[in-house]
Amino acid sequence: MKKIIIISILLLLLLGYTPYHELNDLAVIDVMGLDYQNNKYFLYLNIISSKNKVAISSGDSLGEVFLNAKNTYNKKTYYKHLSTVIFSTDILSQEKNLFTFLKDEFTGIDYLTLATKDDMESLFNKFHKGNDYRSFLIKEKEDTAAITNTTFKDLLSYNLDDLKTASIPLIKNNNELTSNGLYVIEKNLVLDKELSKINNIINNKASTFNEKIKLDNKYYQTAIYDLNTNITYKNNKLKVKLTGKIDSPDTNNLKEIKKIMEEDLTKDIEILINKELTEKINISNLINYIYLKEKDDTFKKYKDCNKEITVNLKIERKNNYD
Amino acid sequence: MINKKIGLLQLTTLVFFLTISSFILFFDNIIKVSKSDTIISIIIGIFIDLLLFKLILNFRKTFKLKNKIIKVIILLLLSSVFIYLLINATDFVKSTFLTNGNFYSIIILLFLTCFIASNKSYKEVASLSLILFFIFIPLFIINILGSISNLDITYLTPPLINSNLDILKGALLFTFYTIIPLLLLLFIPYKEVDIRKKQDKYLYLALLIGILVIIISYLLLYFSCSINVITTYKYPYMLVLNSLSSSIILGRLSYLISFYLLFSLIITLSLILTIIKQLMFDTHILKLQD
Numbered sequence: 040m041k042k043i044i045i046i047s048i049l050l051l052l053l054l055g056y057t058p059y060h061e062l063n064d065l066a067v068i069d070v071m072g073l074d075y076q077n078n079k080y081f082l083y084l085n086i087i088s089s090k091n092k093v094a095i096s097s098g099d100s101l102g103e104v105f106l107n108a109k110n111t112y113n114k115k116t117y118y119k120h121l122s123t124v125i126f127s128t129d130i131l132s133q134e135k136n137l138f139t140f141l142k143d144e145f146t147g148i149d150y151l152t153l154a155t156k157d158d159m160e161s162l163f164n165k166f167h168k169g170n171d172y173r174s175f176l177i178k179e180k181e182d183t184a185a186i187t188n189t190t191f192k193d194l195l196s197y198n199l200d201d202l203k204t205a206s207i208p209l210i211k212n213n214n215e216l217t218s219n220g221l222y223v224i225e226k227n228l229v230l231d232k233e234l235s236k237i238n239n240i241i242n243n244k245a246s247t248f249n250e251k252i253k254l255d256n257k258y259y260q261t262a263i264y265d266l267n268t269n270i271t272y273k274n275n276k277l278k279v280k281l282t283g284k285i286d287s288p289d290t291n292n293l294k295e296i297k298k299i300m301e302e303d304l305t306k307d308i309e310i311l312i313n314k315e316l317t318e319k320i321n322i323s324n325l326i327n328y329i330y331l332k333e334k335d336d337t338f339k340k341y342k343d344c345n346k347e348i349t350v351n352l353k354i355e356r357k358n359n360y361d
Numbered sequence: 362m363i364n365k366k367i368g369l370l371q372l373t374t375l376v377f378f379l380t381i382s383s384f385i386l387f388f389d390n391i392i393k394v395s396k397s398d399t400i401i402s403i404i405i406g407i408f409i410d411l412l413l414f415k416l417i418l419n420f421r422k423t424f425k426l427k428n429k430i431i432k433v434i435i436l437l438l439l440s441s442v443f444i445y446l447l448i449n450a451t452d453f454v455k456s457t458f459l460t461n462g463n464f465y466s467i468i469i470l471l472f473l474t475c476f477i478a479s480n481k482s483y484k485e486v487a488s489l490s491l492i493l494f495f496i497f498i499p500l501f502i503i504n505i506l507g508s509i510s511n512l513d514i515t516y517l518t519p520p521l522i523n524s525n526l527d528i529l530k531g532a533l534l535f536t537f538y539t540i541i542p543l544l545l546l547l548f549i550p551y552k553e554v555d556i557r558k559k560q561d562k563y564l565y566l567a568l569l570i571g572i573l574v575i576i577i578s579y580l581l582l583y584f585s586c587s588i589n590v591i592t593t594y595k596y597p598y599m600l601v602l603n604s605l606s607s608s609i610i611l612g613r614l615s616y617l618i619s620f621y622l623l624f625s626l627i628i629t630l631s632l633i634l635t636i637i638k639q640l641m642f643d644t645h646i647l648k649l650q651d
Binding site: 040041044045047048051060142146148192193195196197199200201203242324327328330331332334 | 469470473516522589
């Protein structure tokens with residue numbers, strides 16, 4: 040009996056009854072770009088299985104554009120290895136069903152998402168390989184903390200959440216890829232690099248960055264690392280406490296630099312909070328701490344509450360180049 | 362002399378897999394009802410579970426199927442449950458792992474796997490569950506470690522946002538999904554287990570460990586994305602596994618490791634098949650009566 044069953048399993052698996060795809064017949068995509076120009080949708084695809092060839096498809100709707108791209112260069116387009124998707128700010132502000140479409144049509148949700156205000160065609164012609172974006176993200180995260188890995192799952196989560204406001208890292212094509220801050224989708228608003236950096240620090244998504252500080256007509260390259268944010272809300276008082284370490288290879292006397300850095304970070308947090316209150320957005324998630332205690336009129340309480348911001352940086356040597 | 366009794370540890374792991382068997386397939390129904398208060402529903406459900414489990418364990422000691430008509434009804438019921446679970450399991454496998462696969466190939470493969478596992482008696486299914494348990498635990502720990510970096514405390518919401526009725530409905534659903542598979546224990550004869558006296562304690566422990574695994578899995582899911590996203594997916598636990606690919610485990614390996622989610626389904630289906638076989642051929646019940 041068992042032999043009959045095992046033979047039937049083997050026959051089932053080996054006789055080709057289970058469908059398969061030949062790798063040479065697939066156009067494997069790893070980077071995708073979506074744009075909206077002159078009432079038309081454009082799709083840019085980077086095919087890694089064809090030596091990073093670029094395929095462009097256009098249509099009057101998202102459905103049409105993906106249908107036209109179903110076969111690229113006579114091969115079936117295969118999206119399961121998708122690693123990065125770049126949206127233009129035009130399509131993000133124009134197409135309200137974009138995220139629902141991507142959620143329903145693709146099974147994977149762990150690909151990285153970025154946005155750009157630049158011309159998508161010129162950006163994609165220059166930077167279309169997966170490695171370009173991977174190396175850019177690693178470098179930018181360590182240097183400026185202005186960018187974090189925002190996957191489609193995070194983006195969908197922020198978009199559908201009742202409290203959060205969906206935001207996506209913005210990139211710019213300046214002969215090399217650079218971070219350009221944060222794009223708030225709902226309000227078609229751009230937050231600059233400094234606000235994006237402080238937002239990532241408050242959300243504990245970035246813990247290190249480098250900054251050039253000018254003091255007495257001299258520049259000092261400073262490394263701020265091991266950053267940690269602690270947020271509490273109690274008795275109508277919102278406390279934001281930021282701790283970390285500071286080091287500069289350009290000087291041994293860091294007291295003045297530490298003071299400047301602490302003031303800058305405090306000022307940046309205040310600017311971010313004011314921006315959130317004026318634009319009625321929730322990027323820093325500080326309002327979530329208030330929501331845990333006060334379910335009603337949360338935004339009003341966020342506006343009226345006392346805000347205490349403390350930044351403490353400890354001077355500690357760090358070996359940067361070994 | 363070969364020991365023909367079911368080992369206590371084997372039975373414990375069997376109960377563990379029965380407890381978690383409906384988690385991967387049907388948990389989304391609980392989350393859709395009680396939304397962000399699902400954890401409160403689970404806590405209420407645990408108390409109802411413990412009470413009902415006590416009744417099951419007491420009833421098990423004196424359970425005997427004598428009436429032929431009742432046997433036929435139970436047989437038909439178990440067969441329909443088996444077919445329903447098999448179709449749902451195939452749908453899960455097809456939509457998460459083998460999206461381009463043939464539905465009927467997958468159903469045949471799953472059925473044949475369970476058929477071979479249920480070839481002999483309860484002892485073999487219980488031994489299989491013991492082996493799978495030792496594979497399940499390290500893979501589950503890898504899952505937890507890989508998902509920890511993607512947790513976001515800001516997804517925490519205040520308790521009791523949803524109505525009390527919804528929370529109670531969620532609790533009853535949770536009890537239903539955890540207790541129904543445990544009713545299969547009634548068919549495993551009480552006297553056929555090694556070390557009979559300690560049985561109850563170990564089985565309670567298995568139930569609690571199973572519920573703990575469900576709670577940990579739910580918390581990993583709850584803190585990884587918004588509740589409004591979780592309610593839109595049929596198999597929301599795969600959202601947690603998707604994030605593994607960016608941390609400890611690279612690339613597609615996260616899907617390979619996630620096959621441990623199928624263990625509880627295979628054990629439950631194999632056990633149902635074994636019970637159906639035993640009821641049809643009637644050998645086991647007769648021996649106990651002697």
